[in-house]
Amino acid sequence: MRFACDPRLSPAEQRLYRQSDAVTEVPLRAPATLRPRVDAVGFFQRESSLFRQLLPPGARAGSP
Known part of the structure; x- marks a missing residue:
């Protein structure tokens, strides 16, 4: 996706x-050599997705 240039440039x-x-x-x-990092990102994305699924309806991660 192309964006407009900042006119100050x-x-x-x-x-x-x-x-x-x-x-x-x-x-x-x-x-x-990047495969371990890519795998780690995928792991954290999956974990985050699972975590969100386990939250009660209407709850947000990090909210009391």
Whole structure:
């Protein structure tokens, strides 16, 4: 999704901003090294989802 540039940016900064919008992927040199972190994020997302399911209706996490 493309966003409008901040009008306070200089023309050079606006060009850089637009170039960054064109980036669609970031190649990784050793993606396998990230697998433990990706798995951890998935674990915490699942745990968080389970936690929300266990809350009483109308309750919010972190609320007394």
